């Protein structure tokens with residue numbers, strides 16, 4: 001029995017932590033919001049040099065061939081600094097999906113490039129007015145010889161302008177159900193697409209609506225079998241949700257640290273405000289939630305790595321809990337800071353906004369509650385589709 | 388990260404499991420888990436169980452071999468608790484003796500004290516209680532007013548204790564009394580090993596909100612203790628208390644495992660209760676509540692394991708125990724509150740009229756209110772977490 005990260009994992013966390021602090025912690029996010037991406041680009045290559053991008057890629061393709069748990073320290077650190085970019089989508093979605101379902105061609109093409117830090121992925125799932133359910137995927141993909149012709153619009157695509165490629169579910173077969181959905185990779189460089197920037201409350205992540213007007217891609221860009229994309233997507237979701245839980249834990253860690261530090265130095269009525277229990281107990285509640293979220297997230301990643309029987313509920317519950325706790329803690333952090341917490345100058349709002357961005361990211365909270373219930377055997381999986 | 392137990396640990400689990408199956412009271416495993424309510428029979432039932440554990444060599448597994456223990460590791464203690472919870476074993480009437488007083492005496496007691504008490508704790512011959520709280524001292528135990536005044540080689544003790552669990556069954560009390568008053572509030576408190584069977588000690592029952600009688604008022608009127616009954620130094624009882632609390636190392640685990648099991652029971656209830664001819668679990672609102680409770684009870688278990696790992700690595704428990712206590716007690720309260728809500732208005736039906744589970748839900752609902760008070764209130768735990776883990780300024784008055 002040993003429920004902790006290993007010494008190596010903690011040591012690696014130390015390197016990433018030190019690196020991000022040297023780079024100014026949230027400074028990168030702040031500059032990114034203002035449109036200055038220089039520091040972000042430095043960090044992308046810096047993290048690659050540290051080895052972060054190659055952790056979970058197999059040796060054959062230039063990686064370290066480590067597991068989901070080895071990503072946890074990196075994910076927590078990125079969350080702590082509200083880092084912009086697509087590390088989560090690339091290493092915790094694209095990599096596991098390609099490793100498991102990708103063709104040899106796709107692996108050769110993408111994995112070594114991800115490992116060295118020159119290839120990123122974003123996920124283009126939602127469509128205007130649509131949902132994360134199968135019926136929400138209406139973008140047509142017609143098969144024409146060796147090509148697939150894409151026609152339709154994807155919305156709320158994160159950081160598309162930073163991505164080298166997108167993974168998107170499209171309809172290769174008719175109907176509204178799971179069958180007929182395929183998962184395809186679109187390389188941004190090859191294409192003539194229209195991208196419309198959407199203003200995000202969390203400007204450290206850019207969102208865009210992308211219109212595909214009869215865009216042709218090679219059939220080689222289909223991940224796994226044609227029409228069978230939904231199941232692959234679900235597996236990818238498990239991986240990214242486990243990782244997302246850890247990113248959110250990192251964010252909470254920063255918040256609890258900020259709140260506790262401020263409560264020690266800010267004095268009112270001749271006392272540090274941390275002596276007032278209305279403040280102290282609020283921070284303790286945040287801390288307790290943080291540690292619960294961390295335990296759930298560690299376990300989720302352990303379950304993923306070991307494909308344990310309860311991995312679906314473990315991962316979904318970790319994500320649900322972390323999202324709720326992160327949003328709550330971020331809000332409380334502002335309250336604890338008082339007036340200054342309401343300003344742009346102090347970091348509090350960065351976390352509120354990022355927490356909100358993640359709340360329904362890649363699936364609504366309600367649908368995840370139902371998916372967890374289904375995984376626990378309390379309702380039929382098909383019932384979940386109603387949400 | 389590794390959630391498995393070693394072969395040796397699994398063998399230990401197997402051995403204890405088999406012993407339990409062979410030695411639990413008749414019918415216990417089939418669900419006939421009635422404990423007599425009459426005071427005499429109740430006491431006898433619990434003492435019999437304690438004695439049986441002793442005879443099997445399972446009463447005080449963490450104790451050194453020379454005192455009749457097995458020198459069980461912390462992990463083995465955890466396994467022991469898991470197995471006890473699994474079969475919903477009867478409570479240990481001498482929990483205080485075995486987990487707290489015994490180990491403390493081994494550590495800092497005199498040879499005479501070890502000689503006099505340890506064996507009898509093990510056999511269950513002498514049951515112990517804790518005498519800390521008083522009418523005017525609860526969360527703040529430095530405010531105790533019970534006084535002990537020297538009279539030759541004897542001490543005369545006067546005052547009143549309250550909420551003394553199992554005081555009515557106890558032979559001995561681990562008692563806090565004030566022996567002097569100085570600058571520092573923590574100084575001047577002394578621990579006595581008090582004989583409960585003497586004229587100066589009167590125990591009166593207090594009936595709890597769940598209708599049961601586990602705790603008591605204890606009146607001390609010229610109760611007598613001797614120099615030989617003092618643990619540690621005179622006026623230095625606070626240190627003894629700290630040592631004692633460090634020994635209580637697996638109690639929270641038992642609560643965490645119990646919660647896990649209670650959640651499983653709640654799932655059964657949610658399938659059993661009908662709403663418009665459908666099991667309640669078919670209702671998405673109920674499911675959301677259930678997923679939420681599942682998540683948090685899993686979280687409390689996992690968090691406990693993470694803290695346990697820390698304890699194993701550091702060799703001693705840390706302030707994180709306060710977090711486990713806070714989480715599990717609050718969550719248990721919530722779980723039982725939900726369990727009544729789920730039963731609708733008929734959830735108020737109690738005892739023989741309860742619809743589900745022989746009043747298990749109603750009884751535990753009522754009992755659960757004590758969990759966030761006894762052993763330090765939730766507010767006090769939050770102070771500890773805030774101050775010792777987060778380094779926030781100390782509470783006023785501390």
Ligand SMILES: Cc1cc2nc3c(=O)[nH]c(=O)nc-3n(C[C@H](O)[C@H](O)[C@H](O)COP(=O)(O)OP(=O)(O)OC[C@H]3O[C@@H](n4cnc5c(N)ncnc54)[C@H](O)[C@@H]3O)c2cc1C
Nearest residue numbers: 517518519520525526550551552757760761762763764766
């Ligand atoms: C089931 C049960 C079994 C028990 N068994 C025993 C036993 O065997 N032996 C024994 O000695 N005692 C026992 N107790 C007593 C228990 O330890 C006390 O009840 C507990 O410590 C609280 O003290 P109190 O009841 O005086 O409440 P108080 O201390 O008066 O507290 C009242 C309220 O004020 C709050 N409060 C107090 N101080 C602070 C603070 N600094 N900051 C914020 N809030 C504060 C509390 O949290 C609580 O909400 C038992 C209690 C229960 C419920």
